[in-house]
Amino acid sequence: MPGREPIERPLVLGIESSCDDTACALLDGRGAVLVSVVSSQLEAHRLYGGVVPEIASREHLRNWPEVSREALERVGVEMSDVDVVAATSGPGLVGSLLVGLTLGRSIAYALGRPFQAVHHLEGHLYSPFLDPDGAAAEEIPERFVGLVVSGGHTNLFAVERSAAGGPTVSTLAETRDDAIGEAFDKIGKRVGLPYPQGPRVDELAETGDASAHSLPVPHPGGELFFSYSGLKTQTLVTLETLCREQDLELPLAEPLPRPVVDLLASFRAAAVAQLIDRLDRLVAERPIELLAVSGGVAANRLLRRELSAWAAAREVMLRLVPLVYSGDNAAMIAFAALLRHRRGERDDPLAVEAASRVPL
Ligand code: KG4
Ligand code: ZN
Numbered sequence: 251m252p253g254r255e256p257i258e259r260p261l262v263l264g265i266e267s268s269c270d271d272t273a274c275a276l277l278d279g280r281g282a283v284l285v286s287v288v289s290s291q292l293e294a295h296r297l298y299g300g301v302v303p304e305i306a307s308r309e310h311l312r313n314w315p316e317v318s319r320e321a322l323e324r325v326g327v328e329m330s331d332v333d334v335v336a337a338t339s340g341p342g343l344v345g346s347l348l349v350g351l352t353l354g355r356s357i358a359y360a361l362g363r364p365f366q367a368v369h370h371l372e373g374h375l376y377s378p379f380l381d382p383d384g385a386a387a388e389e390i391p392e393r394f395v396g397l398v399v400s401g402g403h404t405n406l407f408a409v410e411r412s413a414a415g416g417p418t419v420s421t422l423a424e425t426r427d428d429a430i431g432e433a434f435d436k437i438g439k440r441v442g443l444p445y446p447q448g449p450r451v452d453e454l455a456e457t458g459d460a461s462a463h464s465l466p467v468p469h470p471g472g473e474l475f476f477s478y479s480g481l482k483t484q485t486l487v488t489l490e491t492l493c494r495e496q497d498l499e500l501p502l503a504e505p506l507p508r509p510v511v512d513l514l515a516s517f518r519a520a521a522v523a524q525l526i527d528r529l530d531r532l533v534a535e536r537p538i539e540l541l542a543v544s545g546g547v548a549a550n551r552l553l554r555r556e557l558s559a560w561a562a563a564r565e566v567m568l569r570l571v572p573l574v575y576s577g578d579n580a581a582m583i584a585f586a587a588l589l590r591h592r593r594g595e596r597d598d599p600l601a602v603e604a605a606s607r608v609p610l
Pocket of ligand 1: 545
């Protein structure tokens, strides 16, 4: 394109298809996001109130040509201009993963470019360092604590640069049962809210009275782990009781009655309080210089406010993922791949496989 600044190399193509979003992104060598296209499959799954795996993989296949064409056109490059190809290899829905991973492997192999198979959580973990306005990514600090909160995960990680230069990532805490986003979705679904329920529960909770119900924040004793199934069950039982008393039939239609909105606010407060409680326990054990928070639930309004207050009070540096990169996207996959590429790591496009469950 005439007059355009040359793209700083390597130009990285990212592909993400682990669940119900078909995403493609291009990143330059500074970690600046040149384009990030996410095609959600909301309409395809709405009828069922949640993601149907078989439909998700078919939709990925259907969406990819359009999504990739849009990404390349917006940057004004061709597929053959790409220097590094990256795709999510897991965890996620295996049929969905296979679509994006196979595309990525094939593109890398056909073009003879290096390939990076990226762990979905590694993508989320570094996403708070991306710039929302397309500037270069922030340099990754030598050590930080990562909180990943999504529909499938509730994890605290310690990330440290090893002597060899690569990061060592250790799990400090994970959920024993449900993930936080799953609890938001299941409660929202029972209430009668359309998929995806998490953002709508958050929106409604903004208008409710969180002090209406006292819901449990489980205490892990001397250990550090999350648990959301007790809170979910308690909220659902309270919901049933409330509806019986008020002669309401579930699922409800919006606008929701005030007591239900208050219950959603109480649920959200307890869900967020558990995260803050674990951070308090962690910081009592070890200093946290920087906390990087990511994943779909990192868009939660209350969580963002509470984390900002918590970090300021504890003098912890905070990086909240930019809202555009909180949900699943391919920019985070391309960024994790760029970091690997800089360290000289490579995956064999003929050998990598998709895995629905795989530790980071
Ligand atoms: O990271 P993500 O897009 O996909 C997974 O890797 O799971 O996260 C999706 C999850 C869903 O459970 C969705 O309901 C939840 O994030 N979510 C929210 C909010 N926005 C998305 N949960 C609570 N409040 C929100 N504002
Ligand atoms: Zn995710």
